[in-house]
Amino acid sequence: MYRSQVLICGGTGCTSSHSLKIIEAMEAEIKAAGLENDVNVVKTGCFGLCALGPIMIVYPEGCFYSMVTVDDVKEIVQEHLLKGRIVKRLLFKETFTESNDVKSLNETDFYKHQKRVALRNCGVINPEVIDEYIAMDGYQALGKVLTEMKPEDVIQTILDSGLRGRGGGGFPTGLKWKLAAGNAADQKYVCCNADEGDPGAFMDRSVLEGDPHVVLEAMAIAGYAIGATQGYIYVRAEYPIAVERLQIAIDQAHEYGLLGKNIFDTGFDFDIELRLGAGAFVCGEETALMTSIEGNRGEPRPRPPYPAVKGLFNKPTILNNVETSANIPQIILNGADWFASMGTEKSKGTKVFALGGKIEHTGLVEVPMGTTLRTVIEDIGGGIPNGKKFKAAQTGGPSGGCIPAEHFDIPIDYDNLISIGSMMGSGGLIVMDEDTCMVDIAKFFLEFTVDESCGKCTPCRVGTKRLLEILDKITKGNGTLEDIDKMEELCYYIKENALCGLGQTAPNPVLSTLKFFRDEYVAHVVDKKCPAGVCKSLTQYVIDDEKCKKCSLCTRVCPVGAIQGTVKNPHHIDQSKCIKCGACADACKFKAIVKK
Amino acid sequence: MKSLEELKAIRDKAKSAINVREESDAGTRIVVGMATCGIAAGARPVLNAFAEEVNRRGLKDVMVTQTGCIGICQYEPVVEVYVPGQEKVTYVKMTREKVAEVITEHIVNGRPVTAYTIGAYQN
Numbered sequence: 162m163y164r165s166q167v168l169i170c171g172g173t174g175c176t177s178s179h180s181l182k183i184i185e186a187m188e189a190e191i192k193a194a195g196l197e198n199d200v201n202v203v204k205t206g207c208f209g210l211c212a213l214g215p216i217m218i219v220y221p222e223g224c225f226y227s228m229v230t231v232d233d234v235k236e237i238v239q240e241h242l243l244k245g246r247i248v249k250r251l252l253f254k255e256t257f258t259e260s261n262d263v264k265s266l267n268e269t270d271f272y273k274h275q276k277r278v279a280l281r282n283c284g285v286i287n288p289e290v291i292d293e294y295i296a297m298d299g300y301q302a303l304g305k306v307l308t309e310m311k312p313e314d315v316i317q318t319i320l321d322s323g324l325r326g327r328g329g330g331g332f333p334t335g336l337k338w339k340l341a342a343g344n345a346a347d348q349k350y351v352c353c354n355a356d357e358g359d360p361g362a363f364m365d366r367s368v369l370e371g372d373p374h375v376v377l378e379a380m381a382i383a384g385y386a387i388g389a390t391q392g393y394i395y396v397r398a399e400y401p402i403a404v405e406r407l408q409i410a411i412d413q414a415h416e417y418g419l420l421g422k423n424i425f426d427t428g429f430d431f432d433i434e435l436r437l438g439a440g441a442f443v444c445g446e447e448t449a450l451m452t453s454i455e456g457n458r459g460e461p462r463p464r465p466p467y468p469a470v471k472g473l474f475n476k477p478t479i480l481n482n483v484e485t486s487a488n489i490p491q492i493i494l495n496g497a498d499w500f501a502s503m504g505t506e507k508s509k510g511t512k513v514f515a516l517g518g519k520i521e522h523t524g525l526v527e528v529p530m531g532t533t534l535r536t537v538i539e540d541i542g543g544g545i546p547n548g549k550k551f552k553a554a555q556t557g558g559p560s561g562g563c564i565p566a567e568h569f570d571i572p573i574d575y576d577n578l579i580s581i582g583s584m585m586g587s588g589g590l591i592v593m594d595e596d597t598c599m600v601d602i603a604k605f606f607l608e609f610t611v612d613e614s615c616g617k618c619t620p621c622r623v624g625t626k627r628l629l630e631i632l633d634k635i636t637k638g639n640g641t642l643e644d645i646d647k648m649e650e651l652c653y654y655i656k657e658n659a660l661c662g663l664g665q666t667a668p669n670p671v672l673s674t675l676k677f678f679r680d681e682y683v684a685h686v687v688d689k690k691c692p693a694g695v696c697k698s699l700t701q702y703v704i705d706d707e708k709c710k711k712c713s714l715c716t717r718v719c720p721v722g723a724i725q726g727t728v729k730n731p732h733h734i735d736q737s738k739c740i741k742c743g744a745c746a747d748a749c750k751f752k753a754i755v756k757k
Numbered sequence: 758m759k760s761l762e763e764l765k766a767i768r769d770k771a772k773s774a775i776n777v778r779e780e781s782d783a784g785t786r787i788v789v790g791m792a793t794c795g796i797a798a799g800a801r802p803v804l805n806a807f808a809e810e811v812n813r814r815g816l817k818d819v820m821v822t823q824t825g826c827i828g829i830c831q832y833e834p835v836v837e838v839y840v841p842g843q844e845k846v847t848y849v850k851m852t853r854e855k856v857a858e859v860i861t862e863h864i865v866n867g868r869p870v871t872a873y874t875i876g877a878y879q880n
Contacts, residue, residue, distance in 0.1 A: 164808035164821060166777050199805060220777045221820045245791040245823025285778060295764065296771035304761040417767075418758040426759045 163201035165242060167191075168218040170284065172207035172370050173363070173402055174524075175214035179231065183215055186231045190238040200242050206371015208284035210271055212523040213253060218266070218284075225266050226251040271522055274541050276503065278511045279327075279364075279487035280527045283371030288406050291413040294374040300419050302490035303378050306385055307427045310493075315386040316342060319489065321497035323509035328354055328445070328482030329557065329586045330662070331508070331575040334489075337479050340469035342387040344477040349389035351380045352473060352480040354450060355396035355403070358442040359558025360609060362589030364513040365483035367525050369396065369403035372487065373410035377420065377433055379486035382493065384431045387479060392433040395450050399440050407435055442559070442613035446661045447480045449615070460617045461661035482587070484513055504530030508574035516542050518591040519549065531572040534564060538592055549594035553677070557586025559606045559613075560666030562673025563599065582673040584666070598695035599678040600685055604632040606670035610663065621664030624655040628671060636696040640686040649675060694756045697741045701757050704732050708753035715745035715754060773812055784818025785864060787811070789851075790835040792826030798833035799852070806856040807836070811864075819864060832875060838863060847875045 169175075169184050187202050208216050213227035217237070224247055226237065233251055240246045247263060255269040266272055277283075286293035294300070306315050320335030341349060353376055357365040369376065380392040396404055411433055414420040422430045436454050443449045444459040451473045453459035472478025481489075488510060492500045501509045508530040514537060517523055521543030528537060534554055538544065545551055553563040556573075562583035564571070571577050575585050593602065607629040616622045631648045634640045652668035652675075659665045675682060684690050691699040704715075704724075709732055716724040716732060723739040726732030734745070734754075746754040758764055789795070789804040800823075808821045829835060832849035838859070839845050846869045848859060855873055863869045871877055 162805075162809045162812055163774075163777070164805055166775075168778065199801070221822050243791065243796070244793075244825055245789075246825050286775065292767060292771035293775055295768045296775050298768065300758075300764055301761075301768070304758075304764050308761055424758065425761065 163199060164221075165200045166220045167200060167202045167242075168205045168220070168284065169202065170206070170208050170214060170216045171204035171288075171402070172211075172283075172367060173400075174207065174211035175216055176402065178215050180215035182231050183217070183229055183234060186234040187238070190234050191242065194238050194243055196238070196242055203287045204289070205286065206283040206288050207280075207367040207525055209275075209280070209367075209525040209527075210253070210522060211525065212521070222247065222263065223265055224263060225253045225256045227253040270540050270543070271524075271526075274532070274536055275527050276511050276529050277527050278491055278500075278503075279368060279484050279513055280371070280525065281491070282375065283367055283525075286372070288371055288373055289409050291374060291410070291417060294372070298494060299374055299490075300378055302493035303381050303385075303419065304425055306382050306493055307425045307429055312342060312386045312388065315382065315493070318497045319386075319492060322492045322500040323497075323504075323507075324485065324488055324492060324500065325508065325575060326482055327484035327488075327512065327587065329560065329584065331585060334481060334485055337469060337481075338383060338386050340467070341389075341477045341479045344470055346477050348391070348474075348476050349387055350473045350476055350478040351383045351387070351389045351392040352451065352454070352478060353380055353392065353394040353486055354445060354447070354480055354482045355394055355400075356438045356445040356450060357397065357400075357483070357587060358440075358445045358613075359560075359587055359589045360606075361515060361517040361591050362558060362587050363515045364525060364588045366400050366403055368483050368487050368513075369400065370406055373403070373406045374414065375490060376407070376483055376486045377410055377414055379481070379489035380433055381420065381424070381431045382489055383479060383481065383486075385429055387477070389479075390430045390432065392431065393436050393454050393473070394433060395436045395438055395444070395454055397440050398437040404435065404437065411435070441615070442609070443615045443661070443663050446663055449661065450480065451478065460615045461663070463660060484588070505572060505574045507576055512573070512585070512588060514588045514590045516590055516592065518555075519545050519594040519597070520592040521546050528573075530574045533570050533572055535569045537573070537590065538569075542592070545592065545594050549596065551592070552595050552597055553593045553599065555583075555591040555593065555602065555670075556589065557584040557666075557669070558589045559609050560584060560662065560669055561586045561589075562669045563593075563602070563677060565677040567677075582669070582676050584669070596693055596695070598636075598691050598693040599674040599681050600632065600636055600691075601693075601695045603670045603674045604629065604636055607632055607667070610667040614664065614667075618658075618660035618664060620655045620658040621660065621667060624651060624659070625664070625667050627651060628655070628668065632671070635682065635685050636691070637698040638685065638689045638696075640682075642683070642686055645675070645679075645682050645686065700741060701736060702734055702739060702741060702743070702746060702754055703757055704734060705753045705755060706731060708751050710751050710753070712750075714748055714750070718744045718748040720744060773815070776812060777808075784820065784841070786839040787819065787821045787864075788837045788839065789821070789823050790825070790827055790833060790837075791823040794826055794830035795833045795835065798850075800834035802853050803834045803836065803851045803856060806853045807860070810856055810860045814860065814865070816860075816864065829875070832878065835875075838869075840864075840867075848873045849875045849878055 217226040324334045325331040449459045449461040468478045513527045834851045836848040
């Protein structure tokens with residue numbers, strides 16, 4: 162029995178800032194203080210506030226320590242754990258009121274607007290200990306399903322809940338199950354898509370790292386519902402912590418008889434194996450993913466036939482995303498009505514977003530569907546740093562689009578996002594401020610899709626390449642107005658003709674920036690200017706002679722020797738040599754160097 | 758795993774080990790003085806005994822925590838009990854043995870054990 166528990170984040174974000182070393186130091190220090198029987202150190206999954214990592218929470222007080230270093234550990238043990246004096250300098254500033262009171266974490270802006278369903282155990286339990294998952298009602302849903310429900314009742318519950326696929330498409334999960342259940346076969350499969358590939362998205366990784374058992378439980382439930390006995394989790398090898406914890410979870414579930422033969426003595430058999438992806442974006446597409454599991458090159462194939470009819474090894478298969486799976490045990494335990502009570506008319510439940518880009522609190526948040534972009538960015542995310550202005554938010558990664566400031570109050574759900582030319586996607590949400598060039602953003606995503614195109618169909622292989630060439634031409638100042646029109650036409654052509662989802666959605670970043678920020682494209686083409694000052698070919702650094710004190714500092718910091726001038730003599734930038742790195746502007750104490 | 762009962766048994770056992778991680782809202786707080794004086798007088802076993810007893814009885818919304826020196830070092834170990842809406846009760850010269858009684862009488866039945874309070878010692 163421990164009187165106090167110290168939870169330390171072992172997710173990828175905090176691990177990269179040495180949280181594992183902090184855990185080691187903490188254990189050693191606790192032992193040195195003779196508290197090893199009183200205080201327990203627990204490695205958990207992600208708490209969500211990655212920007213403030215490494216994160217440590219000390220219970221029972223619930224003190225939220227942020228940006229902890231190994232050097233702070235001794236003080237925390239000596240002061241807090243030994244004497245009960247909270248180390249205030251390390252507290253997350255929002256949990257600390259002026260009157261010196263420590264506020265509950267759930268009252269902070271970051272957490273109070275959130276509703277955690279898929280992430281409910283992340284940052285609460287030790288993902289490597291099955292007992293902790295069971296303590297949070299883990300595997301109760303599987304038990305209930307196997308002992309009390311018929312497969313068709315399970316499917317009906319998921320249908321009634323209104324759960325839609327969280328991987329991006331938003332297809333009703335219950336309907337997917339129903340279709341697969343209706344196809345008779347000697348073998349069926351349940352697959353979990355853990356091949357999260359959007360740049361900036363890490364929702365699924367956090368669930369896998371923080372609560373791996375929930376995915377196993379959901380897959381077993383799905384197996385029972387459709388009549389499958391084998392499951393595969395396709396997870397990318399770039400997620401080593403997730404892979405490790407999934408394997409630990411599978412082994413532990415076997416040991417407890419929650420996977421394997423005759424689960425709960427009901428005669429139901431179900432097993433799960435891991436398959437590692439080599440990191441191809443296209444393998445997140447369902448047909449390519451299954452081709453890859455079969456051991457072939459990960460390329461998509463035309464649909465129909467849909468996987469529910471002919472999927473993995475040509476058998477009926479269902480494929481659910483990680484976050485979708487994380488909702489399923491909760492729906493079984495709390496009922497379809499509970500789930501359907503959250504969200505909007507057509508998008509039920511909650512959605513996890515990975516906040517990134519120009520935002521104060523980079524991290525992971527889960528909000529009810531229908532929450533406005535403003536709440537997510539300003540209230541939860543803490544707004545844009547350095548007093549800059551919000552310009553746009555990018556959702557859906559390379560398949561999605563940009564949402565401009567004029568749609569800041571739009572309730573986020575599947576249909577609303579599609580109506581403004583973006584999509585929910587898997588949940589990456591990249592915030593951009595006034596210093597972001599929208600043409601450059603479109604180019605960034607196109608570079609990604611060109612790289613990741615598998616090459617099987619021409620519209621995607623050649624079309625995206627041509628798109629990127631035009632974008633490159635525009636950002637270099639060589640574009641024409643005809644180029645913009647040509648580009649738009651090409652976008653629609655690719656959308657209509659590409660084989661799989663990757664190609665069909667690849668032009669979205671271009672189309673949505675064209676829709677909302679056409680003036681920026683025009684500025685690049687007609688005025689040969691980049692309004693945000695990002696595109697290097699279209700910007701110049703110049704010295705304002707009136708402000709310049711002729712100190713010659715800039716001539717010394719310039720890495721390419723492009724600035725001429727000596728002390729007390731006029732300085733001048735040679736534009737043919739300048740590489741536009743901005744080092745001179747950063748170094749100048751008189752703000753005499755400006756970007757034009 | 759052969760039955761739901763078996764799973765529930767594991768759950769109940771594991772649950773008590775992680776109870777402390779739940780944020781108890783504005784419930785009763787048992788605060789043990791854990792400055793040098795308190796620790797020297799034996800506050801640590803008292804703190805642990807409180808934590809164990811609360812857990813054994815499965816008391817929800819009771820938080821066992823610690824504080825520094827409150828200035829009456831001669832009476833250590835000092836334990837303060839805050840029940841919402843009631844005046845604070847200060848127990849002094851606490852021992853492991855007194856803990857079960859304080860929990861039963863005060864926390865569960867709502868009758869402070871006056872014999873152990875500071876008032877009893879000062880009079």
